[in-house]
Amino acid sequence: MRRALAGIALAATLMVALSFLIPLALLVRDQARDRATTAAEQRAAALSPVLALTTKPADVQQAVSGLSSGDQLAVRLPEGGLVGTLHAPSQALERAVQKRETLAMDTAEGWVYLQPVVLARDRVAVVEAYVPGADLTRGVWTSWGVMALLALGLVGGSVLVADRLGARVVRSSRSLKRAALALGSGDLGVRVEPDGPPELQEAGVAFNTMADRVVELLAIEREMVADLSHRLRTPLTALYLEADLMGGSQGAQRVTNAVAQLESELDSIITAARTPLAAGQGAGAVPSRPCEVTEVVAMRLDFWSVLAGQQDRLCERSFTPRPTPVRFPEDDLAAVVDALIGNVFRHTPQGTAFAVRVERTDRQVLLTVDDAGPGVADPQAALTRGVSVGGSTGLGLDIVARAARAAEGELRITRAPMGGARVQVTFALVAENGRPLR
Structure with missing residues (x-):
């Protein structure tokens, strides 16, 4: 430029x-x-x-x-x-x-x-x-020589002035570009010093205003999430009391364990919501060590199997014996599994069978959940954040989709061989050094 x-x-x-x-x-x-x-x-x-x-x-x-x-x-x-x-x-x-x-x-x-x-x-x-x-x-x-020298001086001076002005414009543009890239990568504290022509100065002021607004909106969102999570403590306390009234039965123990786990999840949400993002670090940060998809899926499926037995749902499972390491937080992966299986329980009648499989290719891990229900009429709408399909909040599959993208994979919704919906999530395999396989 x-x-x-x-x-x-x-x-x-x-x-x-x-x-x-x-x-x-x-x-x-x-x-x-x-x-x-x-x-x-x-x-x-x-x-x-x-x-x-x-x-x-x-x-x-x-x-x-x-x-x-x-x-x-x-x-x-x-x-x-x-x-x-x-x-x-x-x-x-x-x-x-x-x-x-x-x-x-x-x-x-x-x-x-x-x-x-x-x-x-x-x-x-x-x-x-x-x-x-x-x-x-x-x-x-002689006159022509003098005029030529004057012309050369005029041209040289104009080029020098244009170069200085161009350097100022380029410097301001590059500063604004670096700040935009830093903000996009998660550095919420980045700001620019308005410089250059009036138009670039206005752009710098607008960028700073936008960055301040983003920080303000994120703070409001964190507080809202924390407040909503905190409000759930009251019904959790009521569930604890109901479990105590049920005595020492096996059902009461299951309720107590479920409530304890839910309370732990709420504590994690409140802590994460009230912790400001560090400079240069965004949401969905990858863990320092990989987690095993098969282990997490098996653990969560054991939890859902109890409810499946109560609703007369046939549950099939198929796990690859090969290692399935992915660079993804274990808690987030468990939330993905819960969202997929929870959708089966919410959107299919009792007694509807479902199957969960974990497979591995050379570079990916495939998590597949099939069911024998009515299926998904509009997969594209189901993947749209906030769009309600079948009475849901529209956030479950969006959580799964964002998790897949964070793990360098994708989410697909098709028709299952069982007759209902097939939801398949892919995650990128990682090597022993924790880097994705290429």
């Missing part, structure tokens, strides 16, 4: 300079010529009174020597005599004598001016004023 601005300034300055310098140079040349020819005409005219008084060669020679030096003046006397050296062609000289016509012409050596002088008894003398070619352009090259 900086070079482009300098190039534009150079081109514009050259166009302006040439548009003025070329006519000015021609004017200087013409003025130099006019000055030389006018002086020659004046010298020729000064001889006319002398010729009217005398045509003696000696007297005319004395007058010519007094008016000019060298051979710039010459006179053809009426009787054919000659004073000085003539430079005009003989045809032009005869024409001036015969027609008594004033002539001016360019020759190979310079410029010639012929002025006839009519004397007594109809005699004609011709005065020739000669200007050498060097005198016609005397001082022109």
